Amino acid sequence: MTRAFNFSAGPAAMPLEVLQQAAAEMTDWHGSGMGVMEMSHRGKEFMSIYAQAESDFRSLLQVPRHFKILFMQGGGIAENAIVPLNLSRGGVVDFVVSGSWSQKSLKEAARYCTPKVAASSQASGFKSLPAPSSWQLDDDAHYVHLCTNETIHGVECHSLPDLKALGSNAPLVIDFSSHVLSRPLDWSRVGLAFGGAQKNIGPAGVTLVVVREDLLGHALPVCPSAFDYRLVADNDSMYNTPPTYGIYMAGLTFQWIARQREGDLSGVAALEQRNIAKAQQLYHCIDHSQLYVNEVDVSCRSRMNVPFFLRGDDGQPLLDAAHPRNAAFLDGAKARGLLQLKGHKSVGGMRASLYNAIPLEGVQALVEYLRDFEKTQA
Amino acid sequence: MTRAFNFSAGPAAMPLEVLQQAAAEMTDWHGSGMGVMEMSHRGKEFMSIYAQAESDFRSLLQVPRHFKILFMQGGGIAENAIVPLNLSRGGVVDFVVSGSWSQKSLKEAARYCTPKVAASSQASGFKSLPAPSSWQLDDDAHYVHLCTNETIHGVECHSLPDLKALGSNAPLVIDFSSHVLSRPLDWSRVGLAFGGAQKNIGPAGVTLVVVREDLLGHALPVCPSAFDYRLVADNDSMYNTPPTYGIYMAGLTFQWIARQREGDLSGVAALEQRNIAKAQQLYHCIDHSQLYVNEVDVSCRSRMNVPFFLRGDDGQPLLDAAHPRNAAFLDGAKARGLLQLKGHKSVGGMRASLYNAIPLEGVQALVEYLRDFEKTQA
Numbered sequence: 001m002t003r004a005f006n007f008s009a010g011p012a013a014m015p016l017e018v019l020q021q022a023a024a025e026m027t028d029w030h031g032s033g034m035g036v037m038e039m040s041h042r043g044k045e046f047m048s049i050y051a052q053a054e055s056d057f058r059s060l061l062q063v064p065r066h067f068k069i070l071f072m073q074g075g076g077i078a079e080n081a082i083v084p085l086n087l088s089r090g091g092v093v094d095f096v097v098s099g100s101w102s103q104k105s106l107k108e109a110a111r112y113c114t115p116k117v118a119a120s121s122q123a124s125g126f127k128s129l130p131a132p133s134s135w136q137l138d139d140d141a142h143y144v145h146l147c148t149n150e151t152i153h154g155v156e157c158h159s160l161p162d163l164k165a166l167g168s169n170a171p172l173v174i175d176f177s178s179h180v181l182s183r184p185l186d187w188s189r190v191g192l193a194f195g196g197a198q199k200n201i202g203p204a205g206v207t208l209v210v211v212r213e214d215l216l217g218h219a220l221p222v223c224p225s226a227f228d229y230r231l232v233a234d235n236d237s238m239y240n241t242p243p244t245y246g247i248y249m250a251g252l253t254f255q256w257i258a259r260q261r262e263g264d265l266s267g268v269a270a271l272e273q274r275n276i277a278k279a280q281q282l283y284h285c286i287d288h289s290q291l292y293v294n295e296v297d298v299s300c301r302s303r304m305n306v307p308f309f310l311r312g313d314d315g316q317p318l319l320d321a322a323h324p325r326n327a328a329f330l331d332g333a334k335a336r337g338l339l340q341l342k343g344h345k346s347v348g349g350m351r352a353s354l355y356n357a358i359p360l361e362g363v364q365a366l367v368e369y370l371r372d373f374e375k376t377q378a
Numbered sequence: 379m380t381r382a383f384n385f386s387a388g389p390a391a392m393p394l395e396v397l398q399q400a401a402a403e404m405t406d407w408h409g410s411g412m413g414v415m416e417m418s419h420r421g422k423e424f425m426s427i428y429a430q431a432e433s434d435f436r437s438l439l440q441v442p443r444h445f446k447i448l449f450m451q452g453g454g455i456a457e458n459a460i461v462p463l464n465l466s467r468g469g470v471v472d473f474v475v476s477g478s479w480s481q482k483s484l485k486e487a488a489r490y491c492t493p494k495v496a497a498s499s500q501a502s503g504f505k506s507l508p509a510p511s512s513w514q515l516d517d518d519a520h521y522v523h524l525c526t527n528e529t530i531h532g533v534e535c536h537s538l539p540d541l542k543a544l545g546s547n548a549p550l551v552i553d554f555s556s557h558v559l560s561r562p563l564d565w566s567r568v569g570l571a572f573g574g575a576q577k578n579i580g581p582a583g584v585t586l587v588v589v590r591e592d593l594l595g596h597a598l599p600v601c602p603s604a605f606d607y608r609l610v611a612d613n614d615s616m617y618n619t620p621p622t623y624g625i626y627m628a629g630l631t632f633q634w635i636a637r638q639r640e641g642d643l644s645g646v647a648a649l650e651q652r653n654i655a656k657a658q659q660l661y662h663c664i665d666h667s668q669l670y671v672n673e674v675d676v677s678c679r680s681r682m683n684v685p686f687f688l689r690g691d692d693g694q695p696l697l698d699a700a701h702p703r704n705a706a707f708l709d710g711a712k713a714r715g716l717l718q719l720k721g722h723k724s725v726g727g728m729r730a731s732l733y734n735a736i737p738l739e740g741v742q743a744l745v746e747y748l749r750d751f752e753k754t755q756a
Binding site: 003004008009010014023024027028032035040041043073075076077078080081108196198202203204205206221222224225226239240241242243249 | 404460574576
């Protein structure tokens with residue numbers, strides 16, 4: 001098969017240029033006589049790769065100097081423990097529950113602290129985001145946890161809340177796994193941001209943590225050293241051997257992002273504009289069809305993850321993954337080189353993830369297929 | 379530079395064939411239309427890669443069915459916490475202290491249990507292994523920790539102890555990070571084995587854990603879910619998103635190992651014979667020189683990591699890394715394409731790591747250089 005359009009929710013499509021450069025450098029990086037995988041993490045070759053990746057990420061997202069950028073391991077699920085191990089001090093933590101991921105985060109945090117539900121959209125099936133004005137924030141909370149893009153439910157927080165204006169002095173912790181680098185970020189409202197790399201950054205196995213320096217140094221005694229942010233920061237992410245190749249791939253991706261252009265815009269701003277256009281095309285197609293449905297509140301629809309259902313003959317969403325119409329849809333998509341559109345098993349249906357590496361042409365091909373498939377079902 | 383001989387202690391040299399195959403498959407794996415990094419870990423393509431890697435490792439080391447093979451994240455340093463979190467039950471654990479790595483393991487375990495030093499070779503500068511007959515094993519120990527190859531001090535345990543014969547019923551936990559797959563392993567003497575991948579397996583960022591099933595299910599309440607062996611085992615290493623590309627590279631390495639031949643031997647047995655020959659050549663050269671010295675007891679010299687010092691004009695080992703003779707040695711080595719020979723910063727001197735991917739020709743080139751350099755210093 002030639003390269004397909006790959007709508008996987010993660011691990012996910014990567015820019016072709018990045019993969020090609022990695023392949024070309026696999027056995028000999030820049031004339032060093034060795035590939036990146038084979039370099040000591042303490043050698044000058046890898047140290048230069050690391051420093052460039054860190055600096056490029058800082059530049060792309062304009063991360064202020066008083067934040068540390070850490071490259072860690074374990075993904076978002078490990079961070080669900082590592083964040084409270086480092087920040088909770090065993091006390092109260094506020095959670096905004098807006099989908100499966102924040103639910104998981106809350107459950108795991110309960111091992112180390114006293115999580116409180118400040119707001120939840122569970123009653124409405126996670127089809128909207130609780131309005132910040134309705135959040136019940138605890139005066140004693142050590143931080144407020146918010147998943148700013150719920151990958152499974154397709155819910156995105158398009159504007160970070162101003163906790164100070166809501167009367168809270170707690171730092172905001174965001175799980176930005178599935179939309180990091182898809183848009184600029186207002187660091188004045190963030191205490192810590194974390195995310196697995198396998199959506200917009202690079203291969204699975206790298207976790208990015210961006211943390212305000214004043215939050216370091218308060219790990220609980222049971223926090224493993226390898227996951228103590230203070231130790232990781234003091235050792236430039238080399239307290240334990242870092243996932244060197246994943247960091248290199250992330251670095252190549254950062255360079256690719258910096259090269260992107262849309263009109264006068266470049267980098268993340270250019271990608272944001274492109275991502276808005278991509279999402280608009282797909283949601284427009286879904287909303288104007290009789291066959292497809294996305295029930296997420298328009299104000300918080302995700303630009304990155306678009307879950308949708310096909311309707312049955314009765315007009316209701318086909319929740320049954322084994323329904324012949326669902327199978328026919330996926331088979332037809334695959335035949336056109338449109339891959340990994342099956343929805344998460346916990347909710348069923350379909351999901352198209354439109355991360356940075358998906359070009360506008362990929363979304364156009366998908367929209368065309370959606371329209372053609374609908375005609376066959378009339 | 380053409381491909382060098384790379385003696386890094388880890389991340390370390392990988393077989394050229396493995397790197398070339400990875401490069402060739404980077405943008406399209408087996409006609410799937412996507413690279414391995416881009417695949418959902420839940421899709422049938424990656425599931426087949428995972429299953430093959432697991433099965434090949436089991437076959438190479440003849441791992442019995444009642445052991446689970448887990449692919450995790452965090453490396454040996456994270457396992458220093460994860461092992462006691464899962465196995466110690468907060469009680470007593472015996473440690474054999476034979477070098478820097480077992481020292482680190484003991485220190486970290488103290489967060490979760492009561493570590494006891496059953497034996498230590500620290501007083502002699504970690505130049506030998508404490509004889510098993512001298513170990514003071516605790517009747518209440520939940521396991522006995524042994525680092526079977528100390529990467530920094532170059533000390534290897536060539537025959538696993540029989541704890542039952544020593545009067546202990548505790549399972550043996552071995553850190554086999556730096557010699558896994560270099561020789562066969564007697565699983566009847568092992569309860570759990572763990573190791574970072576970045577020596578003989580693949581890229582940094584993958585950790586291999588092989589654990590006897592009856593040891594699962596006893597994690598402490600503060601163990602992060604992502605590192606609870608029971609959950610990891612029950613989810614085929616996919617409780618959190620696994621480091622998919624690293625697992626793929628490990629799988630390619632396992633296939634490469636299976637193809638190795640020495641006379642009638644194949645696989646790990648063939649590599650063991652080759653590794654013995656490689657180590658003998660280098661130690662012989664060192665022992666018969668006036669310039670180089672390795673002070674490790676001959677009975678427990680590592681086949682994988684050969685630390686050595688150059689002598690000064692007074693005949694004493696040159697501990698000062700900045701000494702001109704040390705610098706001249708490393709510069710001359712690099713000029714011949716012999717890379718990453720500098721010793722660990724904690725001990726100084728030199729270190730040649732002779733992992734599986736280093737061919738006999740690499741050791742011959744190193745020996746030739748050692749002899750030539752010695753002549754220049756006469």
